[in-house]
Amino acid sequence: MNDWHSWAALVVFVGAYALIISEKIHRVAVALGGAGLMLAIGATDDVSAFYSEDSGIDWNVIFLLMGMMMIVGVLKKTGMFEYLAIWAVKRAHARPFRVMAMLVVITAVASALLDNVTTVLLIAPVTLLVCERLALPAAPFLIAEVMASNIGGTATLVGDPPNIIVASRAGLTFNDFVVHLAPLAAVLVAVLIALCRVMFRGSFVYDEERAAEIMALEEGEAIRNPRLLVQGLVVLALVVAGFVLHPVLHYEPSIVALLGAGLLVAVSTVDTSEVLAEVEWPTLAFFAGLFVMIGGLIDTGVVSEVSHELADLIGGSELGGSMTLLGGSAVLSGIVDNIPYVATMAPITADLVHDMGGSSDHVMWWALLLGADLGGNATAIGASANVVVLGIAERNRQPISFWQFTKYGLVVTAATVAVSVAYVWVRYFALA
Template sequence: MDDVFSIVPLWKLIGAIVVFVCVYIFIILEKMNRAVLAISGAVLMVLVGIVDTQDAYTKHIDWQTIFLLIGMMLIVTVTKKTGLFQYISVKAAQKVRGNPIKVLLMLSTITAIGSAILDNVTTVLLIVPIIFSITRILKVKPMPYLIAAILMSNIGGTATLIGDPPNIMIGTSTHLNFNDFIINLGPPVLLTMIAALVMLWLIYKKDFAVNADRVEELMKIDASSYLTDKVLLIKCLVVLSLTLIGFVLHSVIHIEAAVIALAGATILMLIGTKGHEIEGVFRSVEWVTIFFFAGLFILVGGLKDVGVISFLATKVLELTAGNETFTSMLILWVSGIASSTIDNIPFVATMIPLIQDMGAQMHLADPNMLNPVWWSLALGACLGGNGTLIGASANLVVAGMAEREGHKITYMGFLKIGAPITFVSLVICSIYVFIVYH
């Protein structure tokens, strides 16, 4: 693909790169709202003709992600009115007697497991309200727990076929099944999770102090007193349970996760929300996050249209010269770095056919010999999401929810934590892939 840019006008190529880089720089500088920046860049690409209007709507914006987000935000908003999250928070904190470190471990484990069996976004939408409830009770800073939720959602989602969209794409393209992902990706994910928690403890250990009076006060709280609307609670639990079951079975029942989420939200608003409350429920949607995603999808789509992503992916494969070990290592690190800065879905979509072509050119007698490369792609693409604040959908959702509560997660603030942890994660995965597969 040396002539990957030959059919693209030079002005489009330069324009797409300049717009994307400028928007990215302004996002890092945090001088303007990131949603406004992303939408501005997307609109500019469409106005000057870099991205076709129809393509922007039909090809680039991932409506599945958008509607999944909206559906789950609506469900969480209605459920919050029952006091369920406060109840879970108090019970959980009492279980570990208010120990901040144990609370972090407990919430991190729940987030990782939830992200492995659901999707990252759904998990953080459910866990963040619990984090705020617990930290309010203990009067500790919520930031360590919010950062942990982001990191663990991306790490946990790496372990299974359904945990992260790149894994679903790889699995459907290679016929690797659920057990294959668990067996091959479970060990490095567990090691990465442990390393990340240790690093978080080292970074935030001064913030894990709680007043003994707060613990005593916590243990006296009657958790059931938070359950203010038992009828609505039952309705929410039924709808939430059916929605989660639908997520787990979506590949069997052939209904997309976004449709399941919207169906659950619609049913819950019909049976659990009064007419005058509907507008308030819709206002609770993190529209800043939604519009940021829409703009970002179009920006990355512009890079894909002019061939930038395909060009980079092709050059990565050319450098390996057919060496499986080198290929695995390079795919792992390039995927990790790329997924920290651009959406991993179009990147993985581009890499899959290129890796398949490489396997055909290598004339492998056993197709399974290419599996280490697939595992490297999955590990890099999923774990790379922890590198920056815009590296994964869950990151932005948590940041949006945190900002509404008055706790802003800045790009540079997250980068100082996420980048080192991502680096250590990729090192661990490199060692694992090298020892196990080569």
């Protein structure tokens, strides 16, 4: 980091991060302002910011979000989310903690089969309606769900974008993830539920009158447009199939989501302007700005320098390397979005694995992914799903502050990473 551009880029990023934490300026304004400064000081340029796969805006993420937001916007008009809200509350007998536990499990399982961002886009509207019906604060439920989505996304190849990056680099299969990470993810979901019982205990207020009102409702009456619901569910099923069949079809998730959104708008009678109004444009703008700022750190060598320092700490010990990767990735992924972090660390990890003889159980790769995926829970901007949920909450007048999310995120991250450290040590070293 001898070039002044590196230090200037670091100052801009740290300053923007501090403003996001302080919440004195809206995070979208900070992200776009920081992106503008990165371009102004020459830390990145228009070609890198808009066209580079390594350091530019990840258009696959942007258009995946836009397409899924449009599909969710159409489904909202059918009454489906009201139906699911009433169904979930009735199955949990309107007991707030049971409702939260049910939503956490549903979110984790769905995130393993879809991706975590798509899952929170579908679950968040249901959660907001549940909390409205039961007169409960929505923030604890949304925070618990986004953490469940990041944990559940760890379990499979398609659950989280970093998993796809590593699978491609390391030659890992869907079954490899299920065998090595799915059992741990199941344990971590149970740990999350136990932590939620303690962290949010003040939010589990049972209102007997409201509970009785919901138990008396017929969820089927919430469906306002059955024909549109069928159309929406068919398209959603096709989109999910497109995600799962990515290795065969070779369509990026963003393309699948956009095709699905376009098909749904075309075959239904919904007004296109109303569907576009459901898109969280501020959230997309925040992502774009954040990608450009991180791209400035990548282009000036800051991220690479940090990654190489981490590699130097690892040395030649597989146990020490695995633990350093897991812990270091958890810390860094709470600060920098885990997608560019994993993209930067993947080639370094590949070199380390090669130098150590190419371990057959891929422990170094699992350590990198566990740290990156679980570390995303640490702060409000540590993972894409976090940012999406904060945007949805703000739009629905249930804002979640950076520190409100982070104070719980740090606890959950510390607990889940500690369990993961024990898991890695026992499975790959103590019992090897």
